[in-house]
Amino acid sequence: MPLLTVENITKRFDNLEVLKGIDFTLEKGEVLAIIGSSGSGKTTLLRCLNFLEKPDTGLIKVGDEVLFDAEDNTTFSDENIRLKRLHFGLVFQNFNLFPQHTALQNIEIPQRLLLDSEIKKLKQDHRQYRKSKKLPIRQYFDCLIEQKAQRSQYREDRLIDIKDKSLRLLDRVGLADRADYYPYQLSGGQQQRVAIARALALNPDVLCFDEPTSALDPELTGEVLKVIKGLKSKDSTMIVVTHEMKFAQEVADKVIFMADGVIEEIGTPDEVFNHPKSPKTQAFLANSLE
Amino acid sequence: MNILLELLQGFGLTLLLFAITLVMAIPLGLLIAFCSMSKFKVLSVLSRGFVWIIRGTPLLLQILAISFVPSFVFGIPNKAIYVGLGITLSTLNFIFVAIAFFINYACYFSEIFRGGIESISKGQYEAGQVLGMTKRQIFFNIVLLQVVKRIMPPMSNEIITLVKDTSLARTLAVAELYFVAAEAVNIHVSLMPLVYAGLFYLLFNGLLTILFGKIEKKLSYFRS
Numbered sequence: 001m002p003l004l005t006v007e008n009i010t011k012r013f014d015n016l017e018v019l020k021g022i023d024f025t026l027e028k029g030e031v032l033a034i035i036g037s038s039g040s041g042k043t044t045l046l047r048c049l050n051f052l053e054k055p056d057t058g059l060i061k062v063g064d065e066v067l068f069d070a071e072d073n074t075t076f077s078d079e080n081i082r083l084k085r086l087h088f089g090l091v092f093q094n095f096n097l098f099p100q101h102t103a104l105q106n107i108e109i110p111q112r113l114l115l116d117s118e119i120k121k122l123k124q125d126h127r128q129y130r131k132s133k134k135l136p137i138r139q140y141f142d143c144l145i146e147q148k149a150q151r152s153q154y155r156e157d158r159l160i161d162i163k164d165k166s167l168r169l170l171d172r173v174g175l176a177d178r179a180d181y182y183p184y185q186l187s188g189g190q191q192q193r194v195a196i197a198r199a200l201a202l203n204p205d206v207l208c209f210d211e212p213t214s215a216l217d218p219e220l221t222g223e224v225l226k227v228i229k230g231l232k233s234k235d236s237t238m239i240v241v242t243h244e245m246k247f248a249q250e251v252a253d254k255v256i257f258m259a260d261g262v263i264e265e266i267g268t269p270d271e272v273f274n275h276p277k278s279p280k281t282q283a284f285l286a287n288s289l290e
Numbered sequence: 291m292n293i294l295l296e297l298l299q300g301f302g303l304t305l306l307l308f309a310i311t312l313v314m315a316i317p318l319g320l321l322i323a324f325c326s327m328s329k330f331k332v333l334s335v336l337s338r339g340f341v342w343i344i345r346g347t348p349l350l351l352q353i354l355a356i357s358f359v360p361s362f363v364f365g366i367p368n369k370a371i372y373v374g375l376g377i378t379l380s381t382l383n384f385i386f387v388a389i390a391f392f393i394n395y396a397c398y399f400s401e402i403f404r405g406g407i408e409s410i411s412k413g414q415y416e417a418g419q420v421l422g423m424t425k426r427q428i429f430f431n432i433v434l435l436q437v438v439k440r441i442m443p444p445m446s447n448e449i450i451t452l453v454k455d456t457s458l459a460r461t462l463a464v465a466e467l468y469f470v471a472a473e474a475v476n477i478h479v480s481l482m483p484l485v486y487a488g489l490f491y492l493l494f495n496g497l498l499t500i501l502f503g504k505i506e507k508k509l510s511y512f513r514s
């Protein structure tokens with residue numbers, strides 16, 4: 001079974017039909033590169049996958065769990081979407097690091113906030129449990145105190161884990177020595193690497209990159225592409241929108257060429273780059289080689 | 291010496307009005323800002339209209355208008371109110387002034403808050419969203435501090451203006467610093483009370499300026 005199934009996604013903004021029916025599947029561990037000229041709908045597709053835009057029609061499935069089905073309105077409530085988003089990660093073109101937090105804190109904070117939500121939920125469960133037991137007042141309070149201690153112990157342990165994990169991720173993107181730097185003290189390439197570590201920290205099933213190097217000076221793209229390449233493994237499934245053709249060819253298992261909101265061509269890197277069938281793909285590739 | 295003591299008393303009332311206005315206007319301003327940014331058109335139009343009226347008319351007029359509300363709108367004479375509540379007329383007048391002040395300042399603050407919140411890039415919200423944060427978490431953990439940093443300069447200006455505006459309370463004979471000083475000028479046939487009053491305002495604003503400088507410095511550890 002494919003890890004990701006995308007069926008007939010369409011999206012229009014007012015009169016502009018930006019996505020005109022996108023279908024593809026992705027196996028676990030695969031890297032999909034999406035190429036295409038600007039305005040072809042690549043960003044919009046990634047935003048739909050991350051629920052930053054609501055597709056007009058279509059279906060998004062991870063494994064056998066339907067995350068989005070345009071026919072079924074119940075799948076699009078706020079809280080629902082928040083949890084569903086966690087299946088996907090998104091690395092933005094312009095990083096969007098949180099400026100008031102250090103590199104390490106940027107990676108920690110989403111995890112900490114998820115922990116907060118989890119503990120809030122645990123607190124409710126604990127209360128439920130206490131009430132259901134119908135304890136005499138004395139035992140009730142003993143129970144309450146014990147549960148509270150339990151929760152705060154749990155929180156402490158998890159915070160240590162979170163910090164460890166975040167430091168390991170920083171190391172993995174080559175920034176172990178920049179943990180306490182604020183975003184403005186980092187180069188664009190370093191900021192983007194922090195953003196990648198931040199997205200990885202939540203273990204998304206599918207990690208999406210939207211032109212991760214196009215906001216960078218040319219001499220900084222290499223370090224970021226190298227990090228992304230290094231993430232490729234049998235467990236990490238990625239979608240990379242990019243203008244770096246050489247990179248796409250090297251790292252991708254599957255390539256999609258998008259034009260005017262449709263998948264004009266899909267295939268292996270060899271098929272799409274070396275033997276493109278569609279004239280539009282041929283023209284685009286010829287252009288981008290110049 | 292006697293004069294200074296009287297002035298100090300007036301200054302106390304000035305400070306009280308200043309503090310009440312700040313404490314009430316900041317949360318109310320935030321509420322108005324959120325209403326103005328609301329997706330519900332009716333709410334945002336009403337809220338913006340209200341802010342427009344308050345910012346477009348003199349505070350002096352608003353103070354008088356508030357003091358007329360009970361008798362002209364509800365048909366209850368002010369005398370009935372302060373006798374009924376067991377307070378003095380001057381206390382009632384002080385309450386009117388305070389209400390006018392905090393409504394007025396809430397509107398000014400709300401525009402500063404709205405500008406600050408709207409100046410935060412959409413990318414910050416979206417980054418928070420894709421990282422699984424709730425709207426609350428995004429506001430309090432990501433956006434708020436950046437907004438505070440951005441609005442510090444206009445807020446300090448507004449707050450320093452507030453210090454000077456408190457002298458408008460004299461319209462309802464509230465015995466704040468300026469009112470006391472002006473009376474003392476008549477009684478003692480000397481301009482010194484006004485000079486002293488000026489020094490009080492200056493000193494207090496000097497302290498505030500130092501405080502705001504400290505806060506801005508504290509927030510200078512990051513850039514956004």
Ligand SMILES: Nc1ncnc2c1ncn2[C@@H]1O[C@H](COP(=O)(O)OP(=O)(O)O)[C@@H](O)[C@H]1O
Nearest residue numbers: 013016018036037038039040041042043044045
């Ligand atoms: N929020 C929006 N409102 C209106 N039009 C939009 C919006 N987002 C994108 N578009 C339009 O959709 C088209 C595709 O945009 P995009 O997905 O960003 O393309 P790409 O990433 O391939 O360059 C463009 O014409 C763009 O102007």
Ligand SMILES: [Mg+2]
Nearest residue numbers: 042043044211
């Ligand atoms: Mg784009």
